[in-house]
Amino acid sequence: MYTRKEQLMIKALNQAKLAYKKGETPVGAIIVRDGQIISRGHNLKETKKDVTSHAEIEAIRRAARKLGTWRLDGCEMYVTLEPCPMCAGAIIQSRISTLYIGAMDNRAGAAGSAIDLFRIGQFNHRVDVVIGLLFEECGELLKDFFRNARRDADKGYK
Amino acid sequence: MYTRKEQLMIKALNQAKLAYKKGETPVGAIIVRDGQIISRGHNLKETKKDVTSHAEIEAIRRAARKLGTWRLDGCEMYVTLEPCPMCAGAIIQSRISTLYIGAMDNRAGAAGSAIDLFRIGQFNHRVDVVIGLLFEECGELLKDFFRNARRDADKGYK
Numbered sequence: 001m002y003t004r005k006e007q008l009m010i011k012a013l014n015q016a017k018l019a020y021k022k023g024e025t026p027v028g029a030i031i032v033r034d035g036q037i038i039s040r041g042h043n044l045k046e047t048k049k050d051v052t053s054h055a056e057i058e059a060i061r062r063a064a065r066k067l068g069t070w071r072l073d074g075c076e077m078y079v080t081l082e083p084c085p086m087c088a089g090a091i092i093q094s095r096i097s098t099l100y101i102g103a104m105d106n107r108a109g110a111a112g113s114a115i116d117l118f119r120i121g122q123f124n125h126r127v128d129v130v131i132g133l134l135f136e137e138c139g140e141l142l143k144d145f146f147r148n149a150r151r152d153a154d155k156g157y158k
Numbered sequence: 159m160y161t162r163k164e165q166l167m168i169k170a171l172n173q174a175k176l177a178y179k180k181g182e183t184p185v186g187a188i189i190v191r192d193g194q195i196i197s198r199g200h201n202l203k204e205t206k207k208d209v210t211s212h213a214e215i216e217a218i219r220r221a222a223r224k225l226g227t228w229r230l231d232g233c234e235m236y237v238t239l240e241p242c243p244m245c246a247g248a249i250i251q252s253r254i255s256t257l258y259i260g261a262m263d264n265r266a267g268a269a270g271s272a273i274d275l276f277r278i279g280q281f282n283h284r285v286d287v288v289i290g291l292l293f294e295e296c297g298e299l300l301k302d303f304f305r306n307a308r309r310d311a312d313k314g315y316k
Binding site for chain 2: 046068070086087089090092114122124
């Protein structure tokens with residue numbers, strides 16, 4: 001039996017699976033306002049040949065288009081992997097209220113792993129961050145992707 | 159008499175002036191490869207209602223479209239203001255080789271002011287950063303913009 005927040009992370013995981021099917025590192029995000037999902041995004045960096053097309057930024061841009069403003073005050077984001085500095089910066093600037101993170105990114109994560117951008121006081125917005133929501137499920141999908149990528153590399157596919 | 163690098167920062171300043179004319183915080187950027195300008199960008203956050211439409215990201219996305227890849231190895235960026243964390247993250251991820259900065263952003267800058275993302279060793283790319291190229295000219299344009307914005311606010315325009 002999943003909680004409501006876990007159910008929303010599962011929606012983000014479904015986005016991550018869409019990325020996986022396209023050969024992208026499987027990361028997904030959704031944005032919720034007043035309990036409703038207002039946008040979804042998954043990593044499309046390779047597909048779009050755009051370094052900024054991470055799941056979080058895809059979702060932020062889509063939410064802004066939908067709401068007609070870049071201000072996402074009162075919105076929550078659910079993302080399957082700890083954001084990188086670029087995405088953490090975009091989340092802070094868009095004024096998202098609460099961020100729910102699944103798995104952590106020990107190498108490049110910006111919510112406590114490589115750095116914690118959410119604890120720098122001088123930015124003009126403070127995001128509440130909740131870590132570890134369905135972290136096993138979120139992490140397993142990524143591990144599976146990288147296992148397969150290595151196996152393909154070993155076979156000389158890449 | 160301007161050096162070649164100063165001449166390129168003046169091109170970025172010209173981009174910043176385009177942002178100013180549109181009522182945007184005046185920041186401009188250009189990307190150079192093999193001595194040639196391959197893309198330009200200016201801040202369009204309010205115009206596009208997109209929090210990610212900072213000058214640097216506008217220029218990065220345009221360069222990627224032009225080159226047909228998100229990899230901007232061997233490219234230099236000239237930007238009139240110290241990048242925020244979002245843009246610094248995008249610059250690192252796009253693998254830009256060298257970053258030339260005009261004015262510093264004491265509040266939110268991510269190249270040494272609020273934080274220095276360019277000195278975190280564990281990211282998989284290292285950008286060379288040069289600070290203070292035409293910093294007076296770059297800073298003066300921003301100061302002029304904020305002086306006018308305050309004056310308009312005092313008059314009750316906003």
